[in-house]
Amino acid sequence: NAGVTQTPKFQVLKTGQSMTLQCAQDMNHEYMSWYRQDPGMGLRLIHYSVGAGITDQGEVPNGYNVSRSTTEDFPLRLLSAAPSQTSVYFCASSYLAPQGQFYEQYFGPGTRLTVT
């Protein structure tokens, strides 16, 4: 198993450009999520999905779109990049637990994004 993979590893964008961060997992996990990590801020949830065709917003969804057309893939789209979106982005996945529980999430290696 490759686990959770993310591409690209590094990206530099100009303000206003758009791009898609790719995330894939081969563990047949129902739950997938995107986080951003900024210095001193820990990990903040952007969007998550509990299965194909189902997505929901996390703490900091503004400026980001997601879709989940397959179990394996969960791309994150920046429609018009802003310097405030300079961050490290992590994708994570897990099995979907029964209501009231949460299983451990497995993280990808991250995408380091700089917006100038």
Place this chain on the structure above:
Amino acid sequence: GQQLNQSPQSMFIQEGEDVSMNCTSSSIFNTWLWYKQDPGEGPVLLIALYKAGELTSNGRLTAQFGITRKDSFLNISASIPSDVGIYFCAGHYQGAQKLVFGQGTRLTINP
């Protein structure tokens, strides 16, 4: 929204010393997870806890799910240089479809 208070924020210790860190919440949690992040990498799961009072070890690491269900502790015994990194706690509370993360504890070890 929910927040976790993780402390200390940073630790500077000598190789061989024991380390303790903890996370507290204002609400009852039903899952506690501990992760370690090396520079330039994603967080890696160390220990998962699912029951109040649960004490689980992973090598030199031991974590406990607090009996009040509002806190968790991670201990590292006899630290070695490869223990350097950022340690995160994460928790799940009833009704949420997400994890809440602590701010992290940055561990530095002097040889």
